[in-house]
Amino acid sequence: MLIFESPSAMAAWSSAQRSDHKTIGFVPTMGALHDGHLMLIHEAQQVSDVVVVSIFVNPLQFNRRDDFEHYPRPAALDLERCRERGVTAVYAPTADAMYPAGFDTHIEVGQLAQPLEGAGRPGHFRGVATVVTKLFNAVQPHAAFFGEKDFQQLTVIKRMVIDLDMPINIVGCVTTREPDGLALSSRNARLSPTQRDAAI
16 A cells, blocks of 8 residues: 655656556545445445545644644554555645645635535635645546535535536445444544434
8 A cells, every 4th residue: 555645746646547547536534534434445446446545634624723633643543444445545645745835725615615514614615625626636536435424515525526627526425324323423432422322
């Protein structure tokens, strides 16, 4: 399994795969991989010659500093899970590589991002759209796989790809759930027992 830490290295490898007529499936994540992410990897492997998983906790999409600082980051375990699942390459850029000094360009999203999560987390989807665009530019995927759990995010990204003429197939995959019905999420580990019961 290859690991890339810079946009230029990731893009060079992806360009070589495309030149070799290989299809690239892409699973963007913020790490803390669970069975939902592994399902996305499986779906990507069914229709792609090579699969890239990105692991990057994107500071632009957090409107609360404490949420960003406490987001789980089990990097070694994430890499091991990717190896076990036969992932071809992992793109794990640093924040400095993604947002170097002087970074000043963002993707503004429209009405789809205003209600629901957008109302409670100002700037969230601006950050999501910006980072996903940058990830797409580096990975150059033919298809990208997102869980339907974050349905508003999936809808925003589908609209962005259409509006910006990105030649990428956005694939929505069914939500993976715990036996009691709770959708799998990296943040579930932060719930107290009372919160975990209420979340169902």
